[in-house]
Structure formats: C-alpha cells, structure tokens
Amino acid sequence: MHLWQRLSNTGFCWLCRTHRLLQSGLCVTCFADLPRLAPRPIIGGQQATRLWLAAFAYQQPVMRWIHDLKFNNFPRLAVHMAPMLAAQAIKVYQHERVYMPDVLVPVPLSNRRWLSRGYNQARLLADELSTLLGIPIQEPLQRRHSVANHLSNAQQRLDNLEQAFAWREPLRGKRIAIIDDVITSGATVEAVAQTLRQVPCVVDAWSLAYTLPPESE
Ligand SMILES: [Zn+2]
Numbered sequence: 001m002h003l004w005q006r007l008s009n010t011g012f013c014w015l016c017r018t019h020r021l022l023q024s025g026l027c028v029t030c031f032a033d034l035p036r037l038a039p040r041p042i043i044g045g046q047q048a049t050r051l052w053l054a055a056f057a058y059q060q061p062v063m064r065w066i067h068d069l070k071f072n073n074f075p076r077l078a079v080h081m082a083p084m085l086a087a088q089a090i091k092v093y094q095h096e097r098v099y100m101p102d103v104l105v106p107v108p109l110s111n112r113r114w115l116s117r118g119y120n121q122a123r124l125l126a127d128e129l130s131t132l133l134g135i136p137i138q139e140p141l142q143r144r145h146s147v148a149n150h151l152s153n154a155q156q157r158l159d160n161l162e163q164a165f166a167w168r169e170p171l172r173g174k175r176i177a178i179i180d181d182v183i184t185s186g187a188t189v190e191a192v193a194q195t196l197r198q199v200p201c202v203v204d205a206w207s208l209a210y211t212l213p214p215e216s217e
Pocket residue numbers: 013014015016017018026027028029030031
C-alpha cells in the first residue's frame with residue numbers, strides 16, 4: 001500500500017504530514033503558504049477563450065500536490081483542491097461582472113491514459129466543482145488517441161492538439177467553463193475551446209494552477 005494511502009484517513013497534512021488538519025487536507029502552515037493568485041483573470045494569449053483563471057501559481061508545493069493527484073493514485077485529493085478553485089472562480093466572475101457558466105466541461109483524457117490511470121483528474125475536479133457551485137457537467141468531446149503531453153516536444157504537442165478532440169454533442173449558446181488541473185501554455189484549453197466554438201458559445205478556462213511566464217516570477 002502506498003504511504004499516502006496509509007496516511008489518508010489518519011488526519012495528517014497531505015504536504016508535511018503533521019497532525020493539524022484543516023478541511024483543505026492541509027495543516028495551517030501549509031495552507032497559508034500556498035502560492036495563491038490574485039482573484040483576477042489570468043491575462044494569456046487567448047484565442048478561443050474569453051478568460052482564464054486559476055487558484056494557484058504552479059509552484060511547490062502545489063506542483064507536488066497535483067502530481068500526487070495525477071500520478072500517485074490519489075484521486076481524492078480533488079476533494080480538497082476543488083473548494084479553493086470554486087472560491088477563486090466566484091471572486092473572478094464577481095470582479096469581471098459576468099455570469100457564472102451554465103456548464104462545466106472537463107478536459108477529456110485519451111482512452112489509453114484513462115485505462116492506465118483509471119480516472120481523469122479534470123473530471124474529478126469538475127465533479128467537486130459541480131457539487132460546490134451547482135453547475136452541471138457535460139462531456140461533449142472525446143479526446144482522440146495521442147502521445148502523452150509530458151513525453152513529446154512542444155511542436156509535437158501542438159500538432160497532436162490540432163486533431164485531438166472529436167465531437168459528441170454541441171453546446172450551442174452556452175456559457176462554458178473548461179476545467180483542467182494545470183494551464184501552462186494554454187494550448188490544450190485553447191484546442192478544446194476551438195472545438196467547442198464551432199457552434200456559438202462563450203468559453204472560459206479554469207484550472208487549479210497556472211504556470212506563470214518567466215517575466216512575472
Ligand atoms: Zn502541512
């Protein structure tokens with residue numbers, strides 16, 4: 001059994017493993033040290049999306065936390081992470097004076113990766129966000145078989161993404177929030193948004209963490 005599976009129900013902080021546990025699954029110190037982003041939209045190179053938002057900068061210890069969600073078989077970490085993204089989304093939409101979305105669309109995982117991992121971390125986050133915010137989930141797209149993102153170079157990733165998503169059903173006229181765990185270049189969420197916007201709709205992108213460009217660090 002994985003160490004963290006043994007720790008999972010014993011009241012330890014996910015990050016430092018001390019006892020003092022908040023609802024977030026973290027101790028007071030680790031919670032206070034999280035690299036939060038200001039409650040404003042991220043200014044990115046948006047093409048198909050209206051705004052991006054994220055709760056955290058993609059730095060330690062958030063990197064480690066998300067890594068455990070994705071690769072160390074700890075899907076229940078999404079329960080701890082989602083409330084912080086929900087709160088950030090509410091603040092950003094209030095700041096921008098725009099309506100919250102009608103629909104949450106988790107970034108699809110390829111079938112092959114779903115089979116190896118057993119879950120889609122974006123869907124887990126979306127499930128929690130849906131419960132917290134009362135916004136339904138739809139999965140109108142499926143991801144075609146593709147090379148794992150972290151194994152291929154940037155150009156290969158872009159080539160893959162061009163044809164990565166296939167329609168199941170259109171979301172005409174909806175306000176949509178795409179949900180992913182991390183936004184780096186934004187290529188994935190833009191590719192999803194471009195596919196969604198083959199019918200008229202408004203698309204935003206929400207992620208737990210955002211990789212800050214070098215000049216802003
Ligand atoms: Zn801690």
